[in-house]
Amino acid sequence: MKKLKILVTYFSQTGNTEKVAKSIYEGCQGEDVDLKPIKEVDPSELKNYELIFLGSGIYASRVNQALANLVSAATELPPKFIFFYTHASKEPYQDGFKVVKRKIGDSSSIIAEFDCCGDNIGVPEAMRNTMLERLPPEKRKEAEEHQNWLKGRPNEEDLLNAKKFAQSLINKL
Ligand SMILES: Cc1cc2nc3c(=O)[nH]c(=O)nc-3n(C[C@H](O)[C@H](O)[C@H](O)COP(=O)(O)O)c2cc1C
Incomplete structure (x- = not known):
């Protein structure tokens, strides 16, 4: 079967989201998957992927601006995005990706979100x-x-959940 072309990319100030990104990457093994911090991603590359996992910590209630900047600078977006984020609050954030979602508009589908706590x-x-x-x-x-x-946090259980989240999503695609 043809492998899915996947990018896992993230902004992480203190390392929590990076751990989650690595677990998602592990969950994507078997596919054609790349893992990169967002600063290493060239916006023109995004069109080469069928699916992008886009992640960040939450800072002052929002994801880092680098995510929206990347999406804005891309010439063409992939058909599917999945968002992931870490936060220190008990409750997840409904609006953390608001600006990124606006930039994506109707160009791509956001098929799922994953969040977990980060110390x-x-x-x-x-x-x-x-x-x-x-x-x-x-x-x-x-x-x-x-x-x-x-x-x-994220502890071993959180990271296992992130890996399983990625695996089960890919199995459904
Ligand atoms: C400058 C700063 C602002 C933060 N603001 C929030 C916030 O508004 N809400 C929240 O739940 N957590 C907040 N946090 C906690 C981070 O979201 C949490 O620690 C996250 O796991 C950080 O991800 P990172 O390690 O990948 O940078 C903030 C952390 C920092 C350093």
């Missing part, structure tokens, strides 16, 4: 603790619980 390692531990200390006791407990729950 907020961009904020040094000492600063996080100072922030916790400033909270009133009831809020502090909640914030501490959240911080513990986030620790080390």
Whole structure:
């Protein structure tokens, strides 16, 4: 059977989304798949792929601008995109890819999204603790619980989920 031409590309400031990207890449083994940080992708390459996994961390409620820039600069887009992102919040973000979606418009289908938690390692531990200390006791407990729950994410289970997500999607295509 003909192999699917797939690109997994991502922006990752502190490494969490990069881990997820690598797991998605593993899930795509058996296909003709490339893995690249977004800064290494030439916009003219996008047309060579049938499917692109496009990922980023969430920063101030949005994915990094590099994603929209890449899509805008492409001469031709692939038929299918899948978005993935990591975030420190408990709830996923509905609007993180808003600008990217607008840029893609009706040119391609966005066939799925994957999200998982990513530890907020961009904020040094000492600063996080100072922030916790400033909270009133009831809020502090909640914030501490959240911080513990986030620790080390994406963990092995998150990464396995990312891999399985990619595998099951590809099997359906
Ligand atoms: C500057 C900055 C802003 C962030 N803003 C948010 C935010 O608005 N919402 C959120 O859930 N997480 C936020 N985070 C946490 C990141 O989304 C999370 O740690 C993510 O896994 C980072 O991905 P990366 O390691 O691939 O850069 C922020 C992190 C940084 C460093």
